[in-house]
Amino acid sequence: MNAIALAAIGLFxxxxxxxxxxxxxxxxxxxxxxxxxxxxxxxxxxxxxxxTNKFVLWGHHFTSVAGAAPILGPAIAVYWGxxxxxxWVVFGTVxxxxxxxxxxxxxxxxxxxxxxxxxxxxxVGQRAKILFLFIILILVLMVxxxxxxxxxxxxxxxxxxxxxxFIQIPLAIWIGHAVYKRNAKMLVPSLVALAxxxxxxxxxxxxxILQIDLVRYMGxxxxxxxxxxxxxxxxxxxxxxxxxIYVYIASTLPVWKLLQPRDFINSHQLIVGLGILYLGLLFxxxxxxxxxxxxxxxxxSWFPLLFITIACGAISGFHxxxxxxxxxxxxxxxxxxxxxGYAGAVGEGVLALISIIAVITFFPNADxxxxxxxxxxxxxxxxxxxxxxxxxxxAGGLGIPPEVAATIVSIIVVSFAATTLDTSVRLMRYIIxxxxxxxxxxxxxxxxVATTIAVVSSAALVLIPxxxxxxxxxxYLLWPLFGTSNQLLAGINLLLISxxxxxxxxxxxxxxxPMIFLMFMTLYAMISQVFTQWAWWNEQSSTLLxxxxxxxxxxxxxxxxxxxxxxxSKNQTPxxxxx
Amino acid sequence: MxxxxxxxxxxxxxxxxxxxxxxxxxxxxxxxxxxLLMLYSEMIGIPNPxxxxxxELYPHMIEKFHDWHLRMGMEKSPLSGxxxx
Numbered sequence: 148m149n150a151i152a153l154a155a156i157g158l159f160x161x162x163x164x165x166x167x168x169x170x171x172x173x174x175x176x177x178x179x180x181x182x183x184x185x186x187x188x189x190x191x192x193x194x195x196x197x198x199t200n201k202f203v204l205w206g207h208h209f210t211s212v213a214g215a216a217p218i219l220g221p222a223i224a225v226y227w228g229x230x231x232x233x234x235w236v237v238f239g240t241v242x243x244x245x246x247x248x249x250x251x252x253x254x255x256x257x258x259x260x261x262x263x264x265x266x267x268x269x270x271v272g273q274r275a276k277i278l279f280l281f282i283i284l285i286l287v288l289m290v291x292x293x294x295x296x297x298x299x300x301x302x303x304x305x306x307x308x309x310x311x312x313f314i315q316i317p318l319a320i321w322i323g324h325a326v327y328k329r330n331a332k333m334l335v336p337s338l339v340a341l342a343x344x345x346x347x348x349x350x351x352x353x354x355x356i357l358q359i360d361l362v363r364y365m366g367x368x369x370x371x372x373x374x375x376x377x378x379x380x381x382x383x384x385x386x387x388x389x390x391x392i393y394v395y396i397a398s399t400l401p402v403w404k405l406l407q408p409r410d411f412i413n414s415h416q417l418i419v420g421l422g423i424l425y426l427g428l429l430f431x432x433x434x435x436x437x438x439x440x441x442x443x444x445x446x447x448s449w450f451p452l453l454f455i456t457i458a459c460g461a462i463s464g465f466h467x468x469x470x471x472x473x474x475x476x477x478x479x480x481x482x483x484x485x486x487x488g489y490a491g492a493v494g495e496g497v498l499a500l501i502s503i504i505a506v507i508t509f510f511p512n513a514d515x516x517x518x519x520x521x522x523x524x525x526x527x528x529x530x531x532x533x534x535x536x537x538x539x540x541x542a543g544g545l546g547i548p549p550e551v552a553a554t555i556v557s558i559i560v561v562s563f564a565a566t567t568l569d570t571s572v573r574l575m576r577y578i579i580x581x582x583x584x585x586x587x588x589x590x591x592x593x594x595x596v597a598t599t600i601a602v603v604s605s606a607a608l609v610l611i612p613x614x615x616x617x618x619x620x621x622x623y624l625l626w627p628l629f630g631t632s633n634q635l636l637a638g639i640n641l642l643l644i645s646x647x648x649x650x651x652x653x654x655x656x657x658x659x660x661p662m663i664f665l666m667f668m669t670l671y672a673m674i675s676q677v678f679t680q681w682a683w684w685n686e687q688s689s690t691l692l693x694x695x696x697x698x699x700x701x702x703x704x705x706x707x708x709x710x711x712x713x714x715x716s717k718n719q720t721p722x723x724x725x726x
Numbered sequence: 727m728x729x730x731x732x733x734x735x736x737x738x739x740x741x742x743x744x745x746x747x748x749x750x751x752x753x754x755x756x757x758x759x760x761x762l763l764m765l766y767s768e769m770i771g772i773p774n775p776x777x778x779x780x781x782e783l784y785p786h787m788i789e790k791f792h793d794w795h796l797r798m799g800m801e802k803s804p805l806s807g808x809x810x811x
């Protein structure tokens with residue numbers, strides 16, 4: 148099949164979803180009111196509550212939620228063939244992610260712009276809030292571990308990307324300083340920074356001396372590393388330690404110093420990335436070489452693991468945090484929520500779709516694909532590398548040399564992953580502090596204590612699982628756990644929206660059905676993985692994965708029970724829709 | 727065409743600068759809060775030798791003062807003599 152046709156069909160369904168389904172949800176279920184005074188107007192303070200143009204807010208919302216996860220998940224999930232992955236991305240976005248992101252935004256707008264954690268307390272009770280905090284804690288812990296592995300893996304596979312990525316740090320600090328202290332405009336400096344990064348990338352792709360290749364320094368893959376480890380294991384170890392030191396510093400700095408200016412550069416990169424891939428697709432006009440379904444993929448069943456592997460890109464609980472954390476406080480009119488929330492989810496779907504296409508058009512034929520995706524482990528470990536190479540091939544259609552294109556794509560992915568890592572370590576620090584307040588352990592409220600706990604636990608988690616390349620290379624084994632915790636969070640968000648709709652006396656099926664679907668998949672995936680793979684009586688047993696899997700399973704069951712009792716409960720006070 | 731391009735660039739810049747402007751505003755507000763606390767520290771029991779004079783500024787900043795005590799988690803004005811709400 149032709150890849151342009153696949154992209155066109157996918158995009159067409161997204162358009163239909165936005166045009167018709169979101170309209171139905173907006174008018175009949177959420178019943179948006181153009182005259183409702185949104186929190187942005189009611190509590191306008193020029194800081195958090197600022198009425199914002201819907202296109203600007205959409206741009207901000209989309210760049211906040213798009214990252215490396217909607218690229219990595221689909222690149223792994225094509226293991227079962229491209230059709231299941233495409234179907235889940237397209238229909239998951241239209242029927243689950245859209246109503247989820249849109250719904251969290253509307254519920255928050257109707258509740259003074261409060262976050263989902265606070266709303267959990269309000270709609271269900273104190274226990275739900277603690278449950279919410281613990282799930283976010285597990286989620287950010289998984290994000291830290293997986294994304295540290297992603298960056299280390301790309302640094303080892305594409306050593307030419309190291310220097311441009313590190314150059315981004317002083318450039319970002321310079322921009323932050325210029326804008327903050329001298330009130331400079333940020334568009335031109337951030338474009339200059341991007342140009343410098345890509346220029347260094349071109350040079351690094353060309354000259355080996357500019358490639359910081361730890362494995363080569365230690366005498367190649369067979370060489371001896373440090374502490375008696377092999378070269379690759381040592382490279383993973385060194386990169387992960389460097390990343391953790393970096394992230395410790397980055398997450399304790401004020402956001403305007405490094406995180407935000409890097410976000411400006413990354414926003415350009417998102418547009419450059421999407422532009423290169425979709426234009427490249429038009430110019431190369433590739434055929435899909437991967438199989439529609441992969442009958443050889445029988446070591447791990449697609450059902451239910453596909454729905455966990457593609458988390459962001461189909462539905463992600465993390466979006467609910469952004470919707471209710473910042474976007475809801477800036478919504479100008481309630482009717483804008485449809486565009487910001489639903490179309491924001493569609494944007495993420497568009498990114499996931501091109502990520503699938505980059506991988507499934509990369510291989511010369513189906514046999515080459517099956518060789519690269521010989522097992523689920525091989526798919527998880529090599530998926531990202533395949534995406535980078537595939538994206539490089541698409542970019543080749545625009546006349547960019549493949550090595551340069553692969554370097555630039557890996558820089559884009561690393562930049563996204565680094566921002567996610569920084570944000571999620573910061574978030575973990577806040578949660579640890581909040582739990583410290585909740586359980587009266589004042590030491591945990593201190594910035595450096597909380598950050599140390601966050602960084603050390605994340606580093607330990609990423610270093611423990613052993614992959615085929617030895618110590619430190621197995622971070623991807625945590626991916627299903629990341630997926631499940633993200634889906635659980637989405638499940639809670641959908642539950643909260645359903646409870647809210649029920650108390651308003653409206654139909655809540657549009658959020659309840661995706662919630663049941665997600666909770667079923669999460670429970671099924673965790674039960675099958677925990678008991679048939681990770682438990683000590685199996686061949687591939689792993690105590691670490693077993694413990695985390697069992698913990699997530701427990702949380703999933705807890706949510707289901709809470710959901711049933713909250714939805715069945717008859718003595719809930721109805722909410723006045725005019726409120 | 728040129729106009730449309732300019733509009734697009736302006737839109738893009740707006741998207742980029744929105745979170746940043748918010749952060750700068752937050753930082754400024756925090757500084758202002760600290761300043762207000764220094765002016766009216768007497769109210770929470772911290773002795774302030776210039777309280778008598780800073781009180782003179784009060785009518786000029788009554789609105790901001792109201793926002794401030796709300797933000798600090800006090801529903802009503804903590805100052806018994808002068809009330810903003």
